[in-house]
Amino acid sequence: xxxxxxxxxxxxxxxxxxxxxxxxxxxxxxxxxxxxxxxxxxxxxxxxxxxxxxxxxxxxxxxxxxxxxxxxxxxxxxxxxxxxxxxxxxxxxxxx
Numbered sequence: 001x002x003x004x005x006x007x008x009x010x011x012x013x014x015x016x017x018x019x020x021x022x023x024x025x026x027x028x029x030x031x032x033x034x035x036x037x038x039x040x041x042x043x044x045x046x047x048x049x050x051x052x053x054x055x056x057x058x059x060x061x062x063x064x065x066x067x068x069x070x071x072x073x074x075x076x077x078x079x080x081x082x083x084x085x086x087x088x089x090x091x092x093x094x095x096x
Contacts, residue, residue, distance in 0.1 A: 012035055014037065016034050016080050017035060018078050023075045033053040034054045036051075039052055060082060
């Protein structure tokens with residue numbers, strides 16, 4: 001997140017972010033997203049915004065496109081290096 005609006009609220013820039021309860025109460029389990037853009041045509045309450053993003057899996061691949069209502073001040077930008085397909089391991093399966 002870089003930059004601020006004239007009223008002092010932060011703006012959301014494209015990138016990868018970790019969203020937890022600090023970004024919104026809806027994230028009781030944190031998720032990783034790749035932000036495409038901030039949806040500036042909507043008029044949320046002060047300190048909140050809408051983002052257009054892709055939710056990412058544990059490898060950093062997009063699994064779902066979403067529009068989310070978040071507090072930019074609670075979003076944590078992260079660096080997610082790509083994981084080559086050859087280095088990926090399937091999740092452990094239950095032996096039940």
